[in-house]
Amino acid sequence: MRIALNRLWSRVLRRSLARAGSSFNVDFTTRILGAKCVAVGDDFYAGRGFKLVITNQEATDLLVCIGNHVGLNDFVTIAAQDHILIGNNVLIGAGVYLGNISHGRYKGLDQSLPESPPNSRPFASSGVLTIESNVWLGEDVIIPGGVTIGRGAIVGAGSVVTKDIPPYAIAAGNPARVIKKFDPKIGSWERVHSAVPRTQTLGLTEPTVLIPHL
Numbered sequence: 713m714r715i716a717l718n719r720l721w722s723r724v725l726r727r728s729l730a731r732a733g734s735s736f737n738v739d740f741t742t743r744i745l746g747a748k749c750v751a752v753g754d755d756f757y758a759g760r761g762f763k764l765v766i767t768n769q770e771a772t773d774l775l776v777c778i779g780n781h782v783g784l785n786d787f788v789t790i791a792a793q794d795h796i797l798i799g800n801n802v803l804i805g806a807g808v809y810l811g812n813i814s815h816g817r818y819k820g821l822d823q824s825l826p827e828s829p830p831n832s833r834p835f836a837s838s839g840v841l842t843i844e845s846n847v848w849l850g851e852d853v854i855i856p857g858g859v860t861i862g863r864g865a866i867v868g869a870g871s872v873v874t875k876d877i878p879p880y881a882i883a884a885g886n887p888a889r890v891i892k893k894f895d896p897k898i899g900s901w902e903r904v905h906s907a908v909p910r911t912q913t914l915g916l917t918e919p920t921v922l923i924p925h926l
């Protein structure tokens with residue numbers, strides 16, 4: 713039953729897109745608002761709860777462009793006030809949020825006031841968000857702004873990306889920092905620096921440190 717529903721819904725949604733390649737497979741729980749501004753390449757897959765929202769009501773042209781062979785695990789959200797470009801062979805883990813929409817402005821001119829209800833603040837763009845080809849985003853990655861994730865890069869699970877990630881790098885943490893880079897000369901991923909600042913390393917031989925009242 714679910715398989716039949718998924719097939720039917722995939723066909724309906726595929727037709728509503730500005731452009732869609734061959735093999736478009738989504739779960740029937742997928743929601744796409746603003747489909748006329750979305751183009752998807754060949755061999756697209758999205759799991760349960762995929763939500764793609766074009767928040768920019770004035771947009772008439774393509775705003776979200778997704779390449780070939782892109783796979784999204786469950787509960788991925790894409791919210792586009794501005795362009796969101798995803799290359800080929802991109803793998804996106806469950807629970808990932810990709811967006812360049814902000815309720816209001818908090819820098820530059822015309823900043824929003826804290827006493828105005830967030831819901832009534834005008835949508836603002838945080839810039840073009842680009843995920844280049846061969847990128848893997850681990851589970852629950854959050855990319856809330858206009859950044860570029862370089863070709864072949866990996867973003868670790870649970871990371872929040874606020875700055876560009878160079879190609880062939882592994883980034884992790886909040887905010888995400890580059891922890892490894894691929895060295896083509898030796899064909900391996902090399903450490904760059906400590907991933908996240910550590911406050912303390914707890915030894916399992918000292919349970920009282922973990923549970924002080926023991």
Ligand SMILES: CC(C)(COP(=O)(O)OP(=O)(O)OC[C@H]1O[C@@H](n2cnc3c(N)ncnc32)[C@H](O)[C@@H]1OP(=O)(O)O)[C@@H](O)C(=O)NCCC(=O)NCCS
Pocket residue numbers: 785804805806849850851866867868869870871882883884885891892906907908
């Ligand atoms: C990012 C990732 C690929 C790195 O793997 P790795 O290269 O084997 O990493 P290492 O174990 O060598 O860790 C290197 C450092 O990065 C830190 N680190 C690794 N992943 C991290 C993450 N997600 N967030 C924060 N720090 C992380 C490690 O603690 C370690 O720090 P240290 O040297 O200070 O101890 C992996 O940790 C990850 O997050 N994978 C995603 C898993 C996932 O989402 N799977 C779902 C399938 S879509």
